Amino acid sequence: MSIYGTLGNILMVFGIVLIAIGIIGLHKYHDFYIRATIASLIDTAGFISVAMGLLLHHKVSFFTLKIGIIIMLMLLLNPLATHIIVRSAYLSGHGEKKEDKNA
């Protein structure tokens, strides 16, 4: 396997680990705002790592260009979705609350 293939595999595994830890975080905390901030760990770091791993794993082709477009669109649109959800909660008066459970 080429060095790019190995690097790609490492990045993909790292991304999957980040996604797994993000999911643990979502189940561990019950406050909406904590969940919203932790969700970005899955959305951004996890997804970018997996997609970059895929980019490195394949030779330059239309497939990798499509992955590049997906990464770019994700970087522009994903924060927008998170922002809209959290902003709606903030404007509707959803307060910050302390977690009473030590999960």
Place this chain on the structure above:
Amino acid sequence: MKYILRSWQTIVISTVFWCILNESFALNRLIEGVVVSVITYLFIYFLFADQSGTSISYRLSILALIKLTIILGWNIYLSSLRAIKIILFQSPSPAPTIVHVHTKAINKWHKCLIANAITLTPGTVTLNLTNDELIVLWLYPTSDEPNEMNKAILGPFEKALCERSLLND
């Protein structure tokens, strides 16, 4: 025709997108791409664009964009590691705080990019943007002092954008 000539960059980028999605840069695909891009551009221009002359300038130097991307990538992974530490090893739950920070950016497009970068960084989410004030949800606040907060949340992104491009607008 003048609308189309004014936005030739948008049409070129859209055509390249079209060709990549169709997996071909053949002449017929290029012509198809240009036609679809022009029609789409005209629809967007007449239906959604602000035609009063006060539309936003989307200009951004390539150097600033590359710098922002590198700084953003670095910050995403740095914040991810901090978030992982909190999720796995911090026993009492974190106390997210809503803080108000002030940006030096004067251009709406740059403010939008900064707000986007903040939300992309794990641990911070932009809640609202009014004039030069950003309301940010911060998972692990490290300071109460406004200057320190500005430095921690906005610092790297403002540095990438402000140094060159903001002075030009």
